[in-house]
Each structure stands twice: as C-alpha cells, then as structure tokens.
Amino acid sequence: DAGVIQSPRHEVTEMGQEVTLRCKPISGHNSLFWYRQTMMRGLELLIYFNNNVPIDDSGMPEDRFSAKMPNASFSTLKIQPSEPRDSAVYFCASSLIGPAYEQYFGPGTRLTVT
Amino acid sequence: AQTVTQSQPEMSVQEAETVTLSCTYDTSESDYYLFWYKQPPSRQMILVIRQEAYKQQNATENRFSVNFQKAAKSFSLKISDSQLGDAAMYFCAYRSPWGETSGSRLTFGEGTQLTVNP
Numbered sequence: 001d002a003g004v005i006q007s008p009r010h011e012v013t014e015m016g017q018e019v020t021l022r023c024k025p026i027s028g029h030n031s032l033f034w035y036r037q038t039m040m041r042g043l044e045l046l047i048y049f050n051n052n053v054p055i056d057d058s059g060m061p062e063d064r065f066s067a068k069m070p071n072a073s074f075s076t077l078k079i080q081p082s083e084p085r086d087s088a089v090y091f092c093a094s095s096l097i098g099p100a101y102e103q104y105f106g107p108g109t110r111l112t113v114t
Numbered sequence: 115a116q117t118v119t120q121s122q123p124e125m126s127v128q129e130a131e132t133v134t135l136s137c138t139y140d141t142s143e144s145d146y147y148l149f150w151y152k153q154p155p156s157r158q159m160i161l162v163i164r165q166e167a168y169k170q171q172n173a174t175e176n177r178f179s180v181n182f183q184k185a186a187k188s189f190s191l192k193i194s195d196s197q198l199g200d201a202a203m204y205f206c207a208y209r210s211p212w213g214e215t216s217g218s219r220l221t222f223g224e225g226t227q228l229t230v231n232p
Binding site for chain 2: 033035042043044045048056089091093099100102103104105107108110
C-alpha cells in the first residue's frame with residue numbers, strides 16, 4: 001500500500017518564482033494536512049482539509065501561500081512569489097477524520113529559494 | 115493555545131541502555147491526545163506511540179513506553195534496549211479533542227536529537 005506521495009522531493013528556485021508542491025494522500029483518507037519544518041520555527045501546521053474542504057488555514061503565513069484540494073486524491077500548496085525565507089521542508093500528511101486517528105506523513109519536499 | 119515543550123535539545127545513550135525523553139505541555143482541555151514521532155535522517159515522520167488523556171494506563175509499544183502524568187502535564191518517552199536504529203529526532207505532539215476548530219491540529223515540541231553510541 002503506497003503511503004502519502006509528495007512531489008517533487010527537492011525544489012530549488014529563484015526568488016520571485018512560483019512554486020507548486022503536490023501531494024497524493026493515502027487512498028480512503030479524508031483529512032489532509034500541510035506542515036512546514038524549519039530550524040527556527042520547528043514543525044508548524046499551515047492548513048488542513050476535511051473532505052476536500054479547508055477547515056483551518058490560520059497557519060498560512062501570508063497571501064503568497066495558497067492551497068487547494070480539488071479532489072480526494074490530490075492537493076497542492078502554491079507559493080507565489082517565493083522568497084528566501086520560504087526555504088524549508090514541507091510535509092503533507094493524511095488521516096481519517098478525527099483526532100484519534102494517526103496522521104501519516106509523506107517524505108517531504110525540501111524547498112530552497114535563492 | 116496549547117504549547118508543547120521539550121527541554122532536552124540533545125540526548126545520548128549507549129546501545130542496549132535505556133533513555134528517557136521529556137515533554138511537557140500546557141492546555142486547559144481535559145481530553146486530548148499525545149503522540150511521540152520519530153524523524154530519522156531520511157526526514158520521514160514516523161509515529162512511535164500515542165496516549166489518550168482519558169486513559170490512565172501508560173501506553174507501550176514494544177521497547178517504547180510513556181510515563182503520562184496528567185496533573186503535571188508531562189508525557190515522557192522511555193526507550194529500552196536502545197538500538198542504533200533508534201537514533202533520530204524525536205518530537206512530542208499534542209492534539210485537541212474532536213469538535214474543536216483546531217481538533218485535528220498537531221502541535222509539536224521543538225524536538226530532541228537522540229544519539230545512540232555503539
């Protein structure tokens with residue numbers, strides 16, 4: 001059974017460029033999360049969806065960040081325009097809805113903005 | 115807002131020995147969930163163990179066990195018979211109960227880097 005799939009695994013881009021990170025959750029999971037990991041701020045939740053609907057986007061840093069989930073098997077996190085301070089590892093996780101259920105994490109996308 | 119604190123940035127243990135990683139949290143809720151995640155150099159986040167706050171019995175998973183002290187808001191992880199493969203960053207995490215707008219949010223501590231010496 002495939003786990004959470006993220007692409008690309010590594011992304012290097014120049015400041016000002018648009019970046020799109022992709023995530024395919026585990027089949028059957030109906031809750032999807034985007035996290036960001038940095039040395040300064042640790043692991044922080046950016047946004048999560050239940051049944052493809054955004055529930056809490058209070059962690060999204062600013063308007064340059066946007067996330068979509070057009071269907072149950074695909075989500076994107078877009079940064080436009082990108083800045084050097086956006087450099088981080090971005091994780092996608094999925095689970096069944098409910099706090100008792102384990103969140104399964106993808107391998108992460110390491111983003112470097114120069 | 116809930117906060118999670120891991121006061122030990124780094125820990126080390128000899129192979130086959132036992133080590134305990136500390137975690138404290140702050141919350142006004144009475145029912146919640148606590149987790150320990152492991153992040154090896156591959157950076158994959160792996161669930162190690164979880165504890166429901168309404169359960170008094172401490173969770174165990176093979177060589178991993180927790181000491182959950184609800185009144186003290188403490189949730190430590192004990193690793194017995196440490197193995198080289200246990201070397202990783204360990205994160206403690208808190209999750210609110212269902213029904214809250216942040217019910218599915220995981221709040222992570224800063225992490226503890228564990229080194230296992232052969």
